Structure formats: structure tokens, C-alpha cells
Amino acid sequence: MTMNVKEIKKDFPILDREINGCPLVYLDNAATSQKPRQVLDAIVDYYSNHNANVHRGIHTLSEEATQMYEGARKVVADFINARYSEEVIFTKGTTESINRVAVSWGLQNLKKGDVILLTDFEHHSNLIPWQEEAKIIGAKIEFLEADENGEISLEQVKSKMHNKVKLVSIPHVSNVLGTILPVKEICKIAHSCGALVHVDGAQAIPHMEVNVQNLGCDFYSFSAHKMLGPMGIGVLWGRKELLEKLEPYEYGGGMVEEVDYKKATWTELPIKLEAGTPNVEGAVGLAAAIKYLQEIGMSEVRKHEVELNRYTLEKLNSIEGLKIIGPKEAEKRTGLVSFTIEKLHAHDIAAVLNGMGIAVRSGHHCSMPIHKKLNISATVRASWYIYNTKEDIDKLVEGIEKAKQILS
Amino acid sequence: MADLYQEKLMDLYRNPHNKGKIKSPSVSVSKQNPMCGDEITLQLEVEDGVVKDAKFDGSACSVSIISSSVLTDYLIGKTLEKVKKLTQKDLLKLINLNLSTSRVACATLVFAALQEALKRYDES
Numbered sequence: 397m398t399m400n401v402k403e404i405k406k407d408f409p410i411l412d413r414e415i416n417g418c419p420l421v422y423l424d425n426a427a428t429s430q431k432p433r434q435v436l437d438a439i440v441d442y443y444s445n446h447n448a449n450v451h452r453g454i455h456t457l458s459e460e461a462t463q464m465y466e467g468a469r470k471v472v473a474d475f476i477n478a479r480y481s482e483e484v485i486f487t488k489g490t491t492e493s494i495n496r497v498a499v500s501w502g503l504q505n506l507k508k509g510d511v512i513l514l515t516d517f518e519h520h521s522n523l524i525p526w527q528e529e530a531k532i533i534g535a536k537i538e539f540l541e542a543d544e545n546g547e548i549s550l551e552q553v554k555s556k557m558h559n560k561v562k563l564v565s566i567p568h569v570s571n572v573l574g575t576i577l578p579v580k581e582i583c584k585i586a587h588s589c590g591a592l593v594h595v596d597g598a599q600a601i602p603h604m605e606v607n608v609q610n611l612g613c614d615f616y617s618f619s620a621h622k623m624l625g626p627m628g629i630g631v632l633w634g635r636k637e638l639l640e641k642l643e644p645y646e647y648g649g650g651m652v653e654e655v656d657y658k659k660a661t662w663t664e665l666p667i668k669l670e671a672g673t674p675n676v677e678g679a680v681g682l683a684a685a686i687k688y689l690q691e692i693g694m695s696e697v698r699k700h701e702v703e704l705n706r707y708t709l710e711k712l713n714s715i716e717g718l719k720i721i722g723p724k725e726a727e728k729r730t731g732l733v734s735f736t737i738e739k740l741h742a743h744d745i746a747a748v749l750n751g752m753g754i755a756v757r758s759g760h761h762c763s764m765p766i767h768k769k770l771n772i773s774a775t776v777r778a779s780w781y782i783y784n785t786k787e788d789i790d791k792l793v794e795g796i797e798k799a800k801q802i803l804s
Numbered sequence: 805m806a807d808l809y810q811e812k813l814m815d816l817y818r819n820p821h822n823k824g825k826i827k828s829p830s831v832s833v834s835k836q837n838p839m840c841g842d843e844i845t846l847q848l849e850v851e852d853g854v855v856k857d858a859k860f861d862g863s864a865c866s867v868s869i870i871s872s873s874v875l876t877d878y879l880i881g882k883t884l885e886k887v888k889k890l891t892q893k894d895l896l897k898l899i900n901l902n903l904s905t906s907r908v909a910c911a912t913l914v915f916a917a918l919q920e921a922l923k924r925y926d927e928s
Contacts, residue, residue, distance in 0.1 A: 741865035743840055743910060748809060759840045767841055773863060774840035802809045803817075803866065 399696045405783045407432040407688075418753030421788045426571055426599060426732045426779035427757050428621045431685070435624055438684035439677050449673055451650055465676045468683035469666070472631055475686045476616065477607040480636050482665040486679055489630035490598040491521040493617030494565070496632050496669075497594050498525035500642040501615070502563070508534035511560040513591070515540045515548060515577075517570050517766040522596045526565060540566070542766070546573035546722035550581050557589040564593045568600030568616075572763045572775070573722030574729035576600070583612040592638075598622060602781065603701055603730040605694040608633055620678060625685035629678025632669075639665055646671040697782055701731040704780050704789065708733055711793050718796070721775060732779035734761070737796070740803050742774035748799035754792055809866075813901070817866040822859045822876035829859075831925045835917040839909055840865070844872055846917035848879070850925060855879045855887060860914060867903065867910035874899045875914050888922060 405411055408430045413420045422430060442464060448457035450465045466481070473481040487493045506512070512526045516539040530537050540548050540556055564586040569576050583593045594615040600606060602623035608616050615638070619630040634642075644651055644662060648671035653661045662668045689697065705726035712718055717738035723729050737745060746758035757777040760767040767773065778792055826832075829847035836843050842864040849857040858879040860872040875895060879887060895915050896908070903911055 741840075741842075741863075743865040743867070743907070744809075747904075747907070751809070764841060773842050802814065 399692055399700050401785055408783055415753040416751050421754040421791050423778040423780055424755045424757050425781040429624050429781050431624055432688055434688050435681050435684045439681045442677055442680045450676055461676055465679050468679035471683040471686050476633060477609050478633055483633055483636050485632040485666050485669045486674055487630045487632050488628050489619040490617045493630055493632035494522055495525045496645045497615050498529045500645050502529045506533050506535050506562055510535045510562040512537050513556060513561050513564045515566055517542050517572055519571050520762045522565055546575045553582050553585050557585060561591045564591050567596040569730045571599045572734050572761050572766055574732045575723050576728060580611050599730060604698050614638060620682040623685055624688055626678050626681035629675045629682055644668055648672045702726050704731060705729055707786050708789050711789060715796055732777060734775040734777040736772055736775050742776045744803050745776050745799045748802055749795040752795045754795050813870055816870050816873055820869050820873035824859050825861055826857055826859050831921045833917045833921040835913055837909060837913045842868055844868060844913050844917055846914055846921055848921055853884050855882050865910050867907050868913050871899050871911040872914040
């Protein structure tokens, strides 16, 4: 199916809204995407017709809810080409997924003096859990550094690997630079040096085909809400043999095999790692989002995005005083561009744009260190998705020109 | 309440009052806005319980700069006793801007610096 953006737009009720008297132009998709009617309907259908607690009832509704929840797990597993459904652990989002790797895998497997290798442009959620872990264990954090084009060369990765590096934790796509990292090649290098690889996939999975087996990583984390799904649900995928060895992250109902007054034993994957009543509504919504994306086709999603990248980069580059952060090439990015404009503050630009109904993000996008390193206090980030058009980008450019006029 | 990006206010943004440094301040405090990394430094010169001079510096957004300009204007010549009574709400009234919730933090960055400055001055 070729993408028909006009038709797609009709599926998103929120895109009919007016903001400050202007039609909404939503360009903050890297923060969260909007949700199509199909996802909203799936959630309403779940609560209207099937709601019950999962994994424990004999009654019909409980059976249905369990089937929907486990069915969603299968949809996710197929989407990322996981070998087994039980490799998919539902979490509340990427942040929890990464914290789980840090706590459950890290505390069990890292020792004093071990090194965790990150990039110097991490989202705080793939930095702070490791900082805290390093404090507890006495491990060290080292960094791969983005070059002038916002990329990381494989030569650099090779040069930063040594026998103390036990885990490489990197974003698949940078939320500030937009850069797509060569994860498959990085995994090969890391594995040849005996290190495992965790991938923060939050900014990648909405935009491109992700095949965890083909990437060769050991853990992959992502959220539903950036890929048309609801907030409050995400996934930690891990290789089965690794997940099997993990101690539970939380303890409580559902995850047990046998309990007496003094001790308990754990049930099998995936429930072992999902204590308590799970977010069934979220899983059902995520599955609906995946089905929606699959109907369009991830290669079509990517094609549309690269076309908009090319158009945006060209337009933005012609604005005087505007500086783009990250790769110059449209193909090296997902659908986001962070930029600064000489002498203008990002919040002021965003506020002027908001006055015209245009939603962008301004600030440090939960990545303070790279902003400090680049010696900028804040950037404006515009990010697009399947429902955005070249007309949206034209409005953005018009808004930036207006902001320049008002502010300088 | 005024709209933010009107000409009169933009003039104040471009040419703020009391921007710069005091030669020998009685107290100097820098505060960062975690939302954007903006930093404002507020300096006070206090003599006999009166704010003789107040200046601010740093690179920040228009709201932060307008707010700092208005606050320092207000401070100069006031007794510490009076200054201590100024609330965040009072400052927002003084700057009289129609601010969205997220921008209130920009406007009150300098107020946070003032509170810290008053505390440090008392302790010194």
C-alpha cells in the first residue's frame, strides 16, 4: 500500500483541532505521537466489552482479557521479529525498560571496575540509570562521542572497546541529533569483545523496521506512545536466555509459582517479570497501533519520512542564522530536526509558533549534557510523522520567519 | 494582561534595564532553569538594609529577561524588609504578562535567585 497522507490524517481526531485560532500543525512527534481512531476504539472496546483481570479467572471475561493481553504480546513479538513471545516484557515505557536492565541485569552481572559504554548524546533515561548503577557497583561509564555531523564511526567504537567494557547501551536513534546509529555493526564489534548491547529504541521503532534478531542486540527498549499507541506502556525485549536468568524487578501477585509464609518461587517468563495487574488496556492499544502501522508498511513510513526530511533540511538551510544540529543527509536521520537561530531563544521561537497553531518542542529534550557540550542552552526540535505534509513544513518555515521578525 | 510578543515588551527584551554586573556586590546568586538550561545571575548591593543596586546577567529567553528587568527595577531603593515580603504572585502581577503554565518557570527563575540571595545575605 502506498501512503495516502490525506486519508491517514482523517484517522486522527485531534488533528481537527484549532490552536489559537489556527489549524493545529503537530510537529512534536518525537515527544509523543497522536493516536488514530483505531487505537482509541480498541481501548474503548476492551473496557466496554472484555474488561477483567488477566491470568487468574475462570470466567469468560477473564479468558477474553487474557487472550487480548497475550495476543498483544504476540503482535509485538512479530513486529520486532522476536524469536519467542515471552521475550517481550511489558513495562510502563522506555524509561522503565532501561531501569530494569540496569537494576535486574546490571546489579547481577556488573562488578567493580567494569565499564558501561554510552554515547555522549544520551536521553537522560539512558544515562542516569547507569550513573546510579555505577555509583552502587563502583563501575565506570565511558562515552562514544558524536562527530561534527552527529555520527559515530565504527572506528571510534572499535577504539573505545576494551576488556573492561561489559555493556554497551546506545540509542538506535538520537532524540536530539536525529542520527540513526549503525546498531547492527556496533553489536558485532561489542560481541566480539565480550560485551552485551542494550538498545534504546524509543526514537527508532515508530519510524523504521526493527528486527531484533537481525540487529543482533541483547536488549531492546521502547515505548508505545511515540508509535501511535497509548501512554503508560512500553516493552523490554531481551534474549530469552538472558531474561530467564534475571531476578524479578518487582514482587507481588501473578509472578509466583509457590508461596509460603517464609519464601516464594517464581513462575516462568514473561509473567515472572510482570508482577501485579498489568496494563491490559495499554497492551491492547499498542497492538492496535502496530496493526495500523503494519497496514501502511514500515518501509512506506520510512519513505515518507525521508522525503519530508529532504524537504525540511532544504527549507531550513535557507533561513539565515539557522543552524541545524546533527547529520546533513536526509537518509541518516529519522523525522526530526533540532536547530538554533542566532540570538533567539528556543522558548521564544516555540511560543511564537504556538501562536500560529504549530506545536514544536523547545528546551534540551531531556539531553542536557550534549547541549552543554555543544555550548547551546536550548534548541527547537520539529519532528514529523505519517500524518505530516510538506504544507506543515511550509507553515513551520513561515512561523520561524515571523519569530525572527518579532524577536530580533 | 498583555500578550507576550507585543512591541513594547519586545523593546524591554532588546534593551533590558539593569543588565550587567555590580563591581562589588553584597551577594551574587546564579540559578538555572532545568527546562532549558538558561542561567540568570542576580547581584545585589545592600547598604543599611536598603538595596542600593540590583543587576542581572545571563543568556535567557524573553520572559526571563523581561522578568529580571522588571524585578531589578522594583528592587532598587527598597528596604530588605519590603523586598522579603514580595511573593512570586506579586512578581507575576508586576510583569503583567499572559503566561502559559510552562513559561511561569521562565518568569520566576530570577525570583528563585532573589530568595536564595536574601537567604545568603542574612547568613553572611
